[in-house]
Amino acid sequence: MLSKNQRKLIASMAQKKYRDLHGLFLAEGPKTVSDLIDGGIHPRLIVISNERPAPDAVKASGCETITVSASQFESVSHQKSPQQLLALFEKPKHTINNSAIHKELALVLDGIQDPGNLGTIIRAADWFGIHTIICSNDSADVYNPKVVQATMGAIARVKVAYTELPEYLLHYREQSTNPIYGTFLDGGNIYQQTLSQAALIVMGNEGNGIRDSVAEVVSHKITIPSYTKGLPGSESLNVGLATAIVCSEFRRRIS
Numbered sequence: 001m002l003s004k005n006q007r008k009l010i011a012s013m014a015q016k017k018y019r020d021l022h023g024l025f026l027a028e029g030p031k032t033v034s035d036l037i038d039g040g041i042h043p044r045l046i047v048i049s050n051e052r053p054a055p056d057a058v059k060a061s062g063c064e065t066i067t068v069s070a071s072q073f074e075s076v077s078h079q080k081s082p083q084q085l086l087a088l089f090e091k092p093k094h095t096i097n098n099s100a101i102h103k104e105l106a107l108v109l110d111g112i113q114d115p116g117n118l119g120t121i122i123r124a125a126d127w128f129g130i131h132t133i134i135c136s137n138d139s140a141d142v143y144n145p146k147v148v149q150a151t152m153g154a155i156a157r158v159k160v161a162y163t164e165l166p167e168y169l170l171h172y173r174e175q176s177t178n179p180i181y182g183t184f185l186d187g188g189n190i191y192q193q194t195l196s197q198a199a200l201i202v203m204g205n206e207g208n209g210i211r212d213s214v215a216e217v218v219s220h221k222i223t224i225p226s227y228t229k230g231l232p233g234s235e236s237l238n239v240g241l242a243t244a245i246v247c248s249e250f251r252r253r254i255s
Helices: 004-012 016-022 030-038 056-061 070-076 115-127 145-151 165-175 239-252
Strands: 024-028 043-049 065-068 085-090 105-110 132-136 159-163 180-189 199-204 220-223
Touching (some): 004 085, 105 115, 105 165, 105 239, 115 239
Parallel strands (some): 180 220
Antiparallel strands (some): 043 085
8 A cells, every 4th residue: 555655756747846855756657657767866765556467667667566456556647547556766867968969869859848749759759769869958858757657668768867958059169060951941952951960959848949049050051841832731730740850861861
């Protein structure tokens, strides 16, 4: 049975200040929990419904595991449709490895606010073999339960770090000749541009795009063209979808 303090701790994971205070985050669902354990992220507490068998990764983790009834599980789950398994994990402390980033493709997120968008971007990065995402300090928290859920376990494989973007990008440009791409409505057609496999790709805020202080450091402006041929259509793409399209085009160019 879960103690009152354990229930309070699980409930507190909805707020960033408590995730930071305890150095923990919440993940739910057998696949997400298993992927995080397999990815080397240490679980502190696992809660499972007596209606679901424990996955192999949970059994092998050696972590304290508490079995509860389905109704008890639903009372602590953060999801509308509980998946009968949740875990509290220790937050990894990711730092930016500049020597590695200078040799590969990395994403830069400027003020991404929606947790679902951030989760989708992390999942897309994982699919396209991008191992590092650098976020502005005002971007959504990667350990928000909604972000964690949207990644479907990808946060076990993609490192997400936060920093002051203008300063970081200036430092990157001083140390590397790699291009810094940014997505803009008035950018060059991505399908007609030369694309490097060692570069940064900057994606902007859902409503305002890339802010001026970051845009000043971008060396190559690109856009995903619309094919509505003058007919009425969407003004822009969702940033999660746009990121997936951009990453796909970069990876398509690998010879």
